[in-house]
Amino acid sequence: MGIARRDLLKWSAGVGGAAVLGGGIALPSSTAWGAVRTTPRGLPTDDWMSRLDGNLSLLDLTIPGTHDSCCENPDYGTEWSHTQNWGIPQQLQEGVRFLDIRCNGLQGAPDELGIYHSDAYQHLRLQDVLDRCRSFLQAHPGETIVMRLRNERAGGQALGDEEFMRRVNHYFDAFGYRSLFHFYGWPTLDTARGKVVLLADFANPWGLIDWSSGQNEYFDTQDVWQIGGLDPLGAKGRYITAQFDKAFGNPSYPKMFVNFLSYAGGYWPKTSSQSLMDRAVYPYLNARTQQRARFGIVPMDFPDFHVNVLQMLIDKNVV
Template sequence: MALYGTFEKKCWLKFIDGKLPINQISLPGTHDSATGTYSEGIGEGGMVKTQDDSVYEQLNSGIRFIDARCRHISNSFAMHHGIIYLNKMFGDILNECKRFLQENPSEFILMSVKREHTEEQCTRSFQETFEKEYYDSYWWFGEDRFPLLEEVRGKIVLFSRFGGPHGIQTSWKDNATFDIDERIHVQDEYNQTDEVKKWHAIENAWSFAAYRGNTEWMTINFTSIAAGFWGTRSIRDYAEDKNPELATHIMSRGECCGVVVSDFHNIAMLSNGVIMTNFRNMLNPARGLFLAFLLIS
């Protein structure tokens, strides 16, 4: 027996129990989220772009983890990918997020904010600029913990990579798999030249997420790699090659996979696979009942 339903990707969290803490929800995310509208440089941003669409479009496609990399310049935050300015400011990204949350109050956004490149012409700290210019009522003001979904609907939850007293606190290691305070497991081996080792790192993080799926842990799993570490292949080439494998693997496992942060999330509908793992309990072979949802734009 099969029951079929549809729901829109832009509001898929509406169907998730509000009593679940956010670390127990599989969340699709984008790496260097602000690059989607960048079109300059070699091959129209070929060495810079990691996404094809704007942050607003990503959110409407079901993405719930945004990776914001900010250069502190003139007491403001400019969006960067390494040394490259992406022709957007952090305020532009936040406006896209606020618009989305206004239209979809059942949703929340987990936003990683990272200090990028060098500071220039600043008279205050990164944290002070964040608090003065950007930290408004759209942010969740709770303590350093994983809130329940019902607490943060309509809000942005800060995943802080710059320190300070706000949001979920982290201390990051470069190009590594590591644990933070025995509650956050991170796989971010972006500078991995061995394709097999990178795949194993991703798969091991998924196994960790499945094993710890109903505990106090959160898993952050970056499937992305840095440009130039695969010979002549670009970031897009890697995504076109690997995203279909990743999507198939996620669906075949059918388990909690944590936060999956990818390049070109729309290739092979990788983000759809992540979302669908949240509805794995709707499969009940003992009753011969399968509830299938079709994700629609």
């Protein structure tokens, strides 16, 4: 892969550094804490949904997100599992509205869930994530957060279906988070404001919005993460742009499009992310800055390295 670990560790500093973005633009990878960016179309990144018509369905939006949203410290795993530099509060401030939250059981806490990347504990509990989401929504009541909650089923803390459901219910009721969520069916933006829209990536009989990494009644998802051949990143880039094209060409499609910009397949996340942004994602979006589009949910790694892409996705809602 040709990148020394010492260089990766330099990159992982993220906050306070500079990132080279698609098209050769160098921008700071983070604003000062408390500062608010504005997109090229004039939307404040911490409050962009509040500017949109509340009668729009979430299905009508482009919703930038993060993949493995809590994996911000390579010490809790390795650089192979490191996918973010921004924590949840800054992701939300910068305009991210989809979070990919993956849980196993929490050792020593029989009713709780911990945040994991496979079997690597990220030193966060589910309640830490939900408290940060609630704090953000209380400060920004015109926004919503869409959350994939996944049973990661990995390592010594893996949970079976019934136990995972029991613990989720414990969070809803004993811990008092039920009122934070919207549970059933794709809502309008007005219905979703101030709520976390739950996407259930765990077995349940509750009639929730059930996640699919392929196709079901709720989703049309591109999540190709491993490809053979001589140029797997080139192939992944074509999957990404094809999904963008499909979403653009089907504005009344009754499912949520999901288009993962992340790729594993033997590459460090920073390597694959930078290549895909430079070769496929940035050129595609930059050539279409005058188009409004409902691209659906678009999760990515390291949006701090690709602030221009994040903001172009937000602006798709108003062009």
